[in-house]
Amino acid sequence: MGAQATLAVLLLFCSLVVNSSTAVQKKGNVKFEHKQFIMTCPEPGDWFKKQAKLKPSAETNNYTQTYNGKTKGLYHCKYKSTGGVENKYYFYVKGKGCANCLDVKPEHFAAAIVVDVVVTACVMLMVFRCTKKKSSASSKAAARPGGRPPPGQSEYEVLNRHTRSEEYSTVSRTG
Known part of the structure; x- marks a missing residue:
């Protein structure tokens, strides 16, 4: 039991270490809003479409542009990481946007x-x-013992074989 608990704690600790190391890596993304798209670079840097440099917006992490057939394509941002190494982060933008989309x-x-x-x-x-159904004691009729109908004349009388002489009144017993 102690070994299982130790193994469970060790696995939880390993997952925390893996999650914390991946949390350090920043990622960029592309988000469509109506007729515009917004690209986010992991760090502040310069924006390019294919090889042409784009005019930066107010924030150098984000680049916003109106989407149409001419603006789709390959984009990238160049930024320097903390070690002074120049990195490129690529985006390929292709989608559909409209002014009244939800x-x-x-x-x-x-x-x-x-x-x-x-x-x-x-x-x-x-x-x-x-x-x-809501049941109450007064609404139910009392059950009759034996399940027999009340005494009296029945609608259906039993035929008497000896007194009837008609053709269909006799019971034919075969088999």
Whole structure:
């Protein structure tokens, strides 16, 4: 038992070390907002489309441009890391953008599904509770012992073989 606990703690510690080392590495990204796209470089630097240098925006980490057929393509940013080494980070931009587009995030989509399921379950529970029969002792009829019908004349009388002489009144016993 002690060895298993030690192994579990060791694995958790290793995962923390791996996660903390990957957290140091910065990554860039491209984000579309309506008709524009925003590229983010991991460090401040210069922006290029293919080999042509682009005019920097106010922030040198980000580059914003309106998207159309001419602006798609290969971009990169050059920046110097802490050791003085020059790095390049590449972006390939190709997508669709429009002025009236609505961006649905996966979190919002998942939340809508969960809310829909919960509301449906609540409605089903309310219907079940409201339609359940409420029984009381006075509304139930007393059960009769033996399960026989009450005495009296029945709608269907048993045929008497001896008194009936019609063709269809006799019971033919075969087999």
